[in-house]
Amino acid sequence: MALDESSKLGWVLRHGTGKGYGWFRKGAKTKLRDLxxxxxEVSEEDAAVLNDLKERVKETARVWxxxxxxxxxxxxxxxxxxxxxxxxxxxxxSVATLANAMHLKKLIRKGIPPSFRPRVWxxxxxxxxxxxxxxxxxxxxxxxxxxxxxxxxxxQIDHDLARTFxxxxxxxxxxxxxxxxxxxxxxxxxxSRVGYCQGMNYVAALLLLVLKSExxxxxxxxxxxxxxxxxxxYSENLYGCHIEQRVFKDLLMKKFPRxxxxxxxxxxxxxxxxxxxxxxxxxxxxxxxxxMRVWDVLFSEGVKVLFRVALAIFKxxxxxxxxxxxxxEAISIVQDTTNRAYDPDILLKVAFExxxxxxxxxxxxxxxxxxxxxxxxxxxxxxxxxxxxSNRPTxxxx
Amino acid sequence: MMxxxxxxxxxxxxxxxxxxxxxxxxxxxTFSEQQTPxxxxxxxxxxxxxxxxxxxxxxxxxxxxxxxHALGPIYYRDADAALLVYDITDKDSFDRVKSWVxxxxxxxxxxxxxxxxxxxxxxxxxxxxxxxxxYAASIGSSHFNTSAKSNIGIEETFLDIARRVxxxxxxxxxxxxxxxxxxxxVIIDEPPPPPPPSKCCS
Numbered sequence: 001m002a003l004d005e006s007s008k009l010g011w012v013l014r015h016g017t018g019k020g021y022g023w024f025r026k027g028a029k030t031k032l033r034d035l036x037x038x039x040x041e042v043s044e045e046d047a048a049v050l051n052d053l054k055e056r057v058k059e060t061a062r063v064w065x066x067x068x069x070x071x072x073x074x075x076x077x078x079x080x081x082x083x084x085x086x087x088x089x090x091x092x093x094s095v096a097t098l099a100n101a102m103h104l105k106k107l108i109r110k111g112i113p114p115s116f117r118p119r120v121w122x123x124x125x126x127x128x129x130x131x132x133x134x135x136x137x138x139x140x141x142x143x144x145x146x147x148x149x150x151x152x153x154x155x156q157i158d159h160d161l162a163r164t165f166x167x168x169x170x171x172x173x174x175x176x177x178x179x180x181x182x183x184x185x186x187x188x189x190x191x192s193r194v195g196y197c198q199g200m201n202y203v204a205a206l207l208l209l210v211l212k213s214e215x216x217x218x219x220x221x222x223x224x225x226x227x228x229x230x231x232x233x234y235s236e237n238l239y240g241c242h243i244e245q246r247v248f249k250d251l252l253m254k255k256f257p258r259x260x261x262x263x264x265x266x267x268x269x270x271x272x273x274x275x276x277x278x279x280x281x282x283x284x285x286x287x288x289x290x291x292m293r294v295w296d297v298l299f300s301e302g303v304k305v306l307f308r309v310a311l312a313i314f315k316x317x318x319x320x321x322x323x324x325x326x327x328x329e330a331i332s333i334v335q336d337t338t339n340r341a342y343d344p345d346i347l348l349k350v351a352f353e354x355x356x357x358x359x360x361x362x363x364x365x366x367x368x369x370x371x372x373x374x375x376x377x378x379x380x381x382x383x384x385x386x387x388x389x390s391n392r393p394t395x396x397x398x
Numbered sequence: 399m400m401x402x403x404x405x406x407x408x409x410x411x412x413x414x415x416x417x418x419x420x421x422x423x424x425x426x427x428t429f430s431e432q433q434t435p436x437x438x439x440x441x442x443x444x445x446x447x448x449x450x451x452x453x454x455x456x457x458x459x460x461x462x463x464x465x466x467h468a469l470g471p472i473y474y475r476d477a478d479a480a481l482l483v484y485d486i487t488d489k490d491s492f493d494r495v496k497s498w499v500x501x502x503x504x505x506x507x508x509x510x511x512x513x514x515x516x517x518x519x520x521x522x523x524x525x526x527x528x529x530x531x532x533y534a535a536s537i538g539s540s541h542f543n544t545s546a547k548s549n550i551g552i553e554e555t556f557l558d559i560a561r562r563v564x565x566x567x568x569x570x571x572x573x574x575x576x577x578x579x580x581x582x583x584v585i586i587d588e589p590p591p592p593p594p595p596s597k598c599c600s
Contacts, residue, residue, distance in 0.1 A: 156413065156463060159413060159414050159435075160414075160435050162432055163414070163432050163433060163434050163435050164434065164435075165434070166430075166432035166434065172432075197463070197465060198413070198435045198437055198461060198463045198466070199437050201435070202437075235465075236465055237465060237468055238465055238466070238468060238469070242468075267476075269472050271469075271472065272441070272472060272473075275437070275469065276437045279437055280437055284434075284437060326404075327441075328441060328443055328456055331441050378468060381468055381471070381505075384504050384505060385500070385501050385504065385505070387504070
């Protein structure tokens with residue numbers, strides 16, 4: 001943002017596109033609700049970005065409706081486009097299907113309109129396929145079977161219900177609590193190895209707000225954990241999460257060696273903030289519509305999207321981060337960037353155009369490389385914590 | 399210009415005992431009944447003038463759910479102090495404090511300063527506070543009754559931490575060998591000063 005002489009007088013000129021451009025009073029706050037009814041208190045400048053975004057979302061919806069009229073409903077249901085990078089599969093598809101899929105991939109990167117999200121997400125994430133393998137009554141049978149059971153997971157879920165996006169009017173209603181509880185409890189029994197991990201509550205809550213159907217939200221949560229994300233990301237020892245954090249550090253070092261070296265110098269272990277991104281899929285860090293736009297591409301292109309977006313956040317602030325002197329400063333910069341990323345297009349442009357190649361193959365290779373270290377680290381910690389005596393002879397206080 | 403002493407404090411404790419609320423009350427003077435669960439950790443700072451010494455408290459708030467504990471070391475690895483928080487209405491959360499102490503003994507810097515906060519002291523206690531205080535004394539820790547909701551005991555807790563860390567740093571600067579220095583601390587602090595008269599929960 002370029003500042004002008006007048007900024008001294010309390011006005012800021014913001015350069016940008018659309019209605020995000022203009023003069024704004026410094027420090028003035030506006031209250032508003034975003035597209036998903038979250039109430040916000042933002043600067044006038046950010047409010048203009050949000051209003052502009054609302055207009056763009058309407059325009060996207062017009063485009064999608066026009067396509068639906070010409071191609072018919074459910075035109076987006078087709079072979080999973082995330083597998084398009086797999087060349088053997090590509091050759092087996094007809095040219096028409098392929099063209100359609102490429103078109104869809106491009107459209108999704110520009111954002112799925114909220115009214116289309118439920119159907120498109122279910123289709124491109126493989127949720128529809130996954131659900132078709134079990135009887136229709138699966139979910140109602142499951143919830144019925146577990147409704148009075150109490151486990152460590154259900155206790156933790158009960159603690160977290162009222163604390164999950166408490167400022168949202170529906171999520172904070174008895175109906176909201178009941179619905180969210182049912183989904184999380186059902187999932188904790190579907191995969192008792194995962195049970196319930198904090199983070200899943202934020203993900204499930206946003207799924208509910210978008211899909212507006214308890215059962216659909218349950219199935220999307222299942223598809224996410226079982227098909228989209230790396231396995232064991234939420235499991236008892238967070239094994240998958242530890243792996244992803246190490247992979248992310250590897251990628252950061254590879255893409256931005258200077259930045260990685262500097263962060264290392266100021267002892268900023270980036271997993272201090274990125275763990276939350278990977279466990280909540282940005283639900284707790286980015287503004288709602290920006291999170292939704294990340295999820296649009298996550299469901300259609302797969303988990304590499306999380307790495308791209310996380311790298312993009314660091315890339316956007318590379319220069320500022322390089323001038324930081326201590327970890328607190330760096331964390332504030334990153335958190336301020338995510339909290340105010342009201343324009344999803346800016347973030348996604350960096351994520352998809354400015355980072356160079358990053359295939360799923362590269363990520364899998366890094367995961368393989370990191371596995372032994374994570375296993376060793378988790379085991380070592382367990383041993384030390386469970387060992388009967390302190391390793392420290394100098395520790396005389398106990 | 400006066401030098402600012404950085405002090406790193408990490409908050410540890412069971413889920414929803416009020417770690418985040420304590421920090422937000424202390425740093426931002428705010429309180430919310432429905433504080434959202436912390437995933438992993440957050441970081442806040444508070445500057446204070448301590449008997450003429452400028453101190454910056456860098457406070458690390460961590461996630462309470464047990465499976466996040468394996469992430470603990472990256473927070474307490476180079477911490478000056480750990481504030482162990484439990485909920486006085488929840489006996490199990492005090493046992494969690496004990497297990498954190500054991501872990502810190504094995505994994506944290508050996509001269510880490512410990513403080514224990516029995517939070518939610520605006521409510522009826524389910525734990526024997528005398529026991530808690532005895533336990534705290536036995537590990538060379540201070541013990542405070544706090545309430546983020548009613549703003550009780552929080553200022554005192556962080557000031558106590560700052561004071562003890564500063565004393566320790568001073569002793570180190572005076573070139574006392576680390577091993578005896580820690581013992582000196584223990585002598586000063588044992589028995590620890592009686593906790594401030596309980597304004598509630600008694």
